[in-house]
Amino acid sequence: MIILAATPIGNLGDASRRLIDALETTTVIATEDTRTTQRLLAALAISHRPRLIALHDHNEKARAPEIVELARTQDVLVLSDAGMPTVSDPGYGLVAAAAAAGVTVTVIPGPSAVLTALAVSGLPTDRFTFEGFVPRKHGERMTAFRALAAEQRTMVFFDAPTRVAATLADMAESLGADRRAAVCRELTKLHEEIARGTLQELAAWAEPGVRGELVIVVAGAAPREVALPDAVAQVLQSVAAGTRMKDASTEVAALTGHPSRDLYKAALESRHTAG
Template sequence: MSGTLVLCGAPIGDVRDASPRLGEILARADIVAAEDTRRLRRLTAALGVTISGRVVSCFDANEASRADFLLAELRAGATVALITDAGMPAVSDPGFRVVAAAAMAGVPVTVVAGPSAVTVALAVSGLPTDRWVFEGFLPRKSGERRSRLRDLAGERRTLVILEAPHRLSATLDDLTSAFGAQRTAVLCRELTKTWEEIVRDDLAGLAGWAHGRDVKGEITLVVAGAPNPAPPAAALVAGTPAAAAFAVMLAAEVAGHEAAGMSRKEALAAVTAKHGVPRGLVYDAVVAAKSGGDRSRSHRGGNAPGPS
């Protein structure tokens, strides 16, 4: 009878985010495969856990060969706990080959749920989270990175990118060139750690923030999706059926964001950025929807008034 592969979500910073179940699994697993065995020992010491099984390393350079060993142990009935330095194994971390081998062999795979920098950054970004795409780490070489970003420039879903501190400035410059200076983005650094920092700006502002700065720690970038094409002119002419339908859609999108947990200000900003229309137009659509009236107005250029 085969054993079970348990993917263990590790804290991304604050050890108090570890679940009691994580400690239980690490304590009783027959084998604990860790990206860094020293960091594993520090984690278990902080949790007050004693590992009773065998500890082996499983990192990028040895994962292919380690997968064969772990699969043999799983087939023999062992419980194998797979843990990386932070977050969820196989998500921009070692583990994919092990999981794929176990799944192909019909070995049960389960998970101890835990924090992920991807979902944490999305949650705090204030950007739309109903549809998003994870790009992971961009190519290291500048030419390949720029080519990838050109391909992504039209992506309308919120985009999540991981980046190393020493490449951050160059990546933000390339993002600005490919996506445009005014694309909204959020930079999340050292999430849940002592020096956590969240910087909200457009891409040009973030690029300026990063230039000449000695940035350290783990970086997660959340970038707004490409705005929808400009609405037909008729949708911006007050009193027309097209304008009324467009206003109803705007109000519904704001309400959807608020229902998902955004503040009114954040929801207005998200819908404004998505459609590339004045904030006041979106605000009027919300007011009209609540009052049952029609307070939409035509857009003749410039910034329409609205709430600050």
């Protein structure tokens, strides 16, 4: 079978007994970075030396069939550099290929930066969405954040320390300066830090520079009590001012929480009826 195994995201003490047992007995490990895995084996005092196969973003599609076939006759342990494979890390393509081929896939659960950050953020945890890594470019970030402006679930993002100040400033502009958020830095490590506040406050906090691994958690939008007919009227007003129907529907959807598809359809029907 294929065994997805979560590894520590910082503190080696978070390595589970099941993970250690698997590392001590497995004959094959497919891993994001073979050097990182070698360091993990050494840090956990594991003398066993299994075969290591590199499985990363650039070769996963090509290597997946080979690893799936290998897993028909022996267990293959799958690791990422930290946390759970497949979650913003290699492994999804391999799991999909294994499922299609009828090869069993199981999990050794463990540390997760997403869930750890969510738990300590102080923001609602009953419903949340993981949005992965924030886009690198300003324009792409703004497009992504505007599309999430009406999202009512707590949102979790990964970001690089070199971009986090710009990211938080863009979030403040797109989602609202007063939106609550938390920046979780160096989770489970010696210098762990959780900065909480509004997006505007956190953008100012990050401006001097931030170091380390980061997770950003942002509160969802407050529900907006705007009736559908009123929202459609806003779409039609925007169209009358020169905005394309599709763009107007998207903009009003972000403000009211109504699906843009419903607004677009209702606006078209309204114009047809009026005509």
